[in-house]
Amino acid sequence: MSASSSAENAALAKKIVGILKRRFGEIPWWPGDTDEVMIGAILTQQTRWENVEQALRLLKERNLCSLSALCAADLPDIESAIRCTGFYRIKARRLKVLAAFVTDTCGGVSVMDTIPTEELREGLLGVNGIGEETADSILCYGFARPSFVIDSYTERLARCGGITTHRSGLKPLFESILAEDPHVYHQTHAHIVEYAKEWCTKKRCKGCRIMALNG
DNA sequence: GACCAGGTCCTTG
DNA sequence: CAAGGACATGGT
Structure with missing residues (x-):
């Protein structure tokens, strides 16, 4: 029935x-700081988590596992670190866009943390490359919001x-x-x-x- | 070799 | 607005 x-x-x-x-x-489940959660949320799109872990390891080894580092990094360097997650060109671009949104538009994670959940969700959904699942993963696991x-x-x-x-x-x-x-x-x-x-x-x-x- | 993976965006009809 | 295609490597 x-x-x-x-x-x-x-x-x-x-x-x-x-x-x-x-x-x-x-x-x-999904350990890591807020930056790592946001990066992982993009990388895991249509991809097995084991491949994401490998990419996160490489990003850490190369000091690229933070949004501020991604802001300053060259696209090819990001692409090379995340290749194993597939769709690596579009994901590298999405990471750049997200990093710019967080640091430039929002003024950093600590500022985002003060924004009400619904408003923060709308902001994230406005970022190219972030759909509902990615936004909710970031809210739930990165910002401890009940989304x-x-x-x-x-x-x-x-x-x-x-x-x-x-x-x-x-x-x-x-x-x-x-x-x-x-x-x-x-x-x-x-x-x-x-x-x-x-x-x-x-x-x-x-x-x-x-x-x-x-x- | 076929098929699938913790999606999202863009283009068509 | 639904459907279809693109994005791409890695595992079974």
Whole structure:
């Protein structure tokens, strides 16, 4: 059976969140300072996280793992460090644009930290190369704001779990059933990705037993 | 060799 | 506004 009302979708989402929390407990996710989170958020677009880690290592080795360093760096140097993440030319440009936005437009991370979440989100979305997922990743993991991240894995798991809400409705759905606590948002999204990476393939559920893991 | 990966932007119909 | 293509390396 599948949910048809928003109340049923919310109940399903709550149940799934609880199941995943019991299954995974506390897990580490996206460590690093705000600059590193923002850089990683761009690099992970359509890319495996393991490749992003490699690129972050190279950036650190070359003293390029900060937005101020990226502002001053030459494009080819950035490209060479992040090549392993794919789409490296466009991502290098996006890093430059983001770095300029943070340092020049905003006046630095400490200033951004004082901006209300919705306003900050709109600002980020106005940056070329930053869409909803990247913006919410930056807000959630970089600025500890309760802005839930919806990625392809969240979408897959929701489908596997029988949630009928379409992608655009998932963010408000999850935010409505979670405590407004950045740590809860971090862990919940981490749990979803950990589970869906293994069990929910692109088009169909591959033996996903999310609703059978006890309810 | 085919297919996919923690998206986003731009161009068409 | 939906659909399609471009961006690109690396792993299974």
